[in-house]
Each structure stands twice: as structure tokens, then as C-alpha cells.
Amino acid sequence: MDMRLLEVYPNELKFTFQAKKQESCTIQLKNNTFNHVAFKVKTTNFKKYCVRPNMGIIKPLSSCEVTFTMQAQSVAPLDMVCKDKFLIQSTVVPIETTIDDITSTTMFGKSGSKNIEETKLNTIIVIPNVEPLRKEVAIEVLDQSNDEQMEELKLKITKLEVKLHEAMVAISKLEQERPSNLKAKSFKNNCSIL
Numbered sequence: 351m352d353m354r355l356l357e358v359y360p361n362e363l364k365f366t367f368q369a370k371k372q373e374s375c376t377i378q379l380k381n382n383t384f385n386h387v388a389f390k391v392k393t394t395n396f397k398k399y400c401v402r403p404n405m406g407i408i409k410p411l412s413s414c415e416v417t418f419t420m421q422a423q424s425v426a427p428l429d430m431v432c433k434d435k436f437l438i439q440s441t442v443v444p445i446e447t448t449i450d451d452i453t454s455t456t457m458f459g460k461s462g463s464k465n466i467e468e469t470k471l472n473t474i475i476v477i478p479n480v481e482p483l484r485k486e487v488a489i490e491v492l493d494q495s496n497d498e499q500m501e502e503l504k505l506k507i508t509k510l511e512v513k514l515h516e517a518m519v520a521i522s523k524l525e526q527e528r529p530s531n532l533k534a535k536s537f538k539n540n541c542s543i544l
Contacts, residue, residue, distance in 0.1 A: 355387050355440045355467045356380065356408070363436065363473045365420045367427075374419045377471070379438070381408040388447060389440040390458045391416060398423075398434065405452050407443060427475055436471040 357380040365373045381387045390405040400419040408414050418436070439458045442465065443451075451457070458466060 353382055354469075355383055355385075355442065356389060356438065356469065357382055358438060358469050358471070361469075361471065363418055363471055365418075365432075365473065365475055366478045367423070367430065367475045368478055369426070370422045370424060372419055372422050374417055376415050376417045378413050378415055379408060379440075380413040381410060383442070384410045385442040386410065386445050386447060387440050388443040388452050388457065389414075389438055390452065392437045392439065392458075393434065394436075395434045397421075399436075401436075406449065407447060407452070430475045430477065432473040432475045434473045436473070438469040438471065440467045440469075441465055 359378050359380070363375050363377070365375055367373070379389060386407055386409060388405070388407050391401045393399055393401070398421055400421070402417050402419075403414070404416075406414055441457065443457075
């Protein structure tokens with residue numbers, strides 16, 4: 351069995367499509383050798399994706415995460431089928447190789463190294479799980495309902511405070527008039543006895 355320079359996991363890219371939102375997914379490149387391995391990621395649609403890092407050097411028996419970001423799309427692909435593909439090229443390099451050596455040479459070009467290993471990645475677009483979105487909308491509606499209910503309660507409390515104030519004023523007036531009413535009642539009772 352022939353051992354590959356890099357093990358790629360997962361071996362396909364899955365993006366959850368959401369209109370007008372960037373989506374990302376990550377893969378892991380694992381160097382299965384005792385050599386330094388340089389890699390470079392290429393795509394059939396470089397304007398639609400951002401890949402970080404898109405090239406690098408992985409030390410022996412080490413790994414590297416690569417993040418693929420699909421730019422925000424206004425409409426979903428027809429039948430949710432994506433024809434975009436990625437190619438990961440890798441080759442063994444001397445220990446002193448730097449990133450500048452990869453970018454300034456044609457290491458992965460047609461005239462570059464003859465021992466280039468290639469791994470192809472397909473792109474899959476999936477529909478988002480609707481249940482969390484429903485919960486998020488329900489919470490937002492509840493928040494709005496709570497806000498509306500709070501405003502109604504504040505208005506009712508204000509009306510009750512006004513009525514309470516009016517009642518307090520009326521009680522105060524009654525208390526002020528009470529002694530004179532008692533005198534008048536007492537006078538009336540005294541007059542009727544005579």
C-alpha cells in the first residue's frame with residue numbers, strides 16, 4: 351500500500367448555504383512522513399472562496415488546519431449542486447524551505463517538481479437545519495411580545511398612579527371638609543331636638 355504525503359480529513363468540503371452570509375468549513379492536513387511537506391491549495395473558482403492558509407509547510411508527523419470561506423451568495427446554486435472543486439498539491443521539501451521559497455518559485459507549476467501529489471476535494475452545499483432558526487424566530491417574537499406587553503403594563507400602571515393620586519386628593523379634601531361637616535351635622539341634630 352502506497353502511503354500518501356498528506357492525509358486530508360474530511361475529504362470533501364461542506365458549506366451550509368445561507369443567503370447573503372459567508373460560510374466556512376475547515377479541513378485538517380496531516381503529514382504522514384518524516385519529511386517536511388509543502389502544500390498549495392488551488393480552486394476552480396478563486397473569486398468565490400478565500401482559503402487560509404492557501405499554502406504552507408507542514409513539519410514531519412504534524413498537522414495543519416485549512417479554513418475555506420465561501421463568500422456571501424445572494425442565491426443558492428441550482429438544485430443545491432456546486433461544481434466548484436479544490437486541488438491540494440503537496441511535495442517533499444528540504445528542511446530549510448520557507449514560505450517565500452514556495453511563492454517565489456514554480457514549485458507547484460508545470461515546470462516545477464516532478465513529484466507532486468494531488469488530492470481533489472469536491473464541494474457540497476447543504477441546506478441549514480430549520481429547527482434552530484424557528485426557535486430563534488420564536489424567541490424574537492416572544493421578545494417583541496414581551497416588549498409590547500411591558501409597554502401596555504407601563505401604561506396601565508401610569509393610569510393607576512393617576513387614579514391613585516386623584517383618590518388621594520379627594521380623600522384629603524374630604525378630611526379637610528370633615529370637621530365642618532361634623533359641625534353642620536351636629537348643629538342640624540341640635541336644631542331638630544328643639
